Amino acid sequence: MMRKLGVAHSEGRASEVRGEDIRVVGICGVPGVGKTTLAKVVFDKTHDLFDACSFLPGIDLKEFQLSRRMLIADLQMQKPAPLESSDEGIEEMANLCRNAKVLIVLDDVDEDEQIQELAGNLTWFGPGSRIIVTTRKREVLNAFEVGAVDGQTVEEYKLEPMRDDHALQLFREHAFKGAAPEGVSKYDSLSVDIVKAVGVLPSDIVDHASKLSCDMDIDVWKITLELLQKHPEDRPSIQSPFGIRA
Numbered sequence: 001m002m003r004k005l006g007v008a009h010s011e012g013r014a015s016e017v018r019g020e021d022i023r024v025v026g027i028c029g030v031p032g033v034g035k036t037t038l039a040k041v042v043f044d045k046t047h048d049l050f051d052a053c054s055f056l057p058g059i060d061l062k063e064f065q066l067s068r069r070m071l072i073a074d075l076q077m078q079k080p081a082p083l084e085s086s087d088e089g090i091e092e093m094a095n096l097c098r099n100a101k102v103l104i105v106l107d108d109v110d111e112d113e114q115i116q117e118l119a120g121n122l123t124w125f126g127p128g129s130r131i132i133v134t135t136r137k138r139e140v141l142n143a144f145e146v147g148a149v150d151g152q153t154v155e156e157y158k159l160e161p162m163r164d165d166h167a168l169q170l171f172r173e174h175a176f177k178g179a180a181p182e183g184v185s186k187y188d189s190l191s192v193d194i195v196k197a198v199g200v201l202p203s204d205i206v207d208h209a210s211k212l213s214c215d216m217d218i219d220v221w222k223i224t225l226e227l228l229q230k231h232p233e234d235r236p237s238i239q240s241p242f243g244i245r246a
Helices: 035-049 064-076 086-097 112-118 138-143 164-176 185-198 202-213 218-230 232-237
Strands: 007-010 013-017 022-028 052-056 102-106 130-135 152-158
Touching: 007 035, 013 035, 022 035, 022 138, 035 052, 035 102, 035 130, 052 064, 064 086, 064 112, 102 112, 112 138, 130 138, 138 152, 164 185, 164 202, 185 202, 185 218, 202 218
Parallel strands: 022 130, 022 152, 052 102, 102 130
Antiparallel strands: 007 013
16 A cells, blocks of 8 residues: 555655655455555554645535535644635635645545545645545546546555454454453354354454453353354344343
């Protein structure tokens, strides 16, 4: 992800945005795979390298004006102010960002209009700007107006579900919270089976592990596994007889 953004990154730290080009990177993948989490990590590591930044979560298709006010306010580091019209918002955006190196994250984008109204024209932004989009629809990235302009690129970063070993590691981190219970070996085999039953989407793994961490009774874990195996279609909402959501 850092390579696609053109960000120098070493030992967990971002040190430099390389190049004067304007880049868009779309983080694409199925719901729950961790697109927003990845965008937040990248944003946190890189925002200090830019003149201004904004992270817009969960953009509402019906509230473009509000989203644009929030975006402009973030970039100006001020409170949101009313905009008289869409054209006024676009003009203010262009005037504000044309000479600034900005970092913008547009989270959970599903429609072309969300991009077109907020960041569609890359000429609005100054050299070195970076725009990150999280979406389950790769085709929405085509909404960016790139054309034949040099120094403007749009790329996809496809985020795949976790490998089994990484899924198990994530489960253990959230279930045991860094402190394995006494006799952890009996929990180890259950952890493996529960992860197999839950699947490899990070959001599902964290959800189940966090709930199990609240009750380390081995019988709770066994009942949870049985319910997951018997009713895989109901995984998000299974209620165990011990009072925890499996």
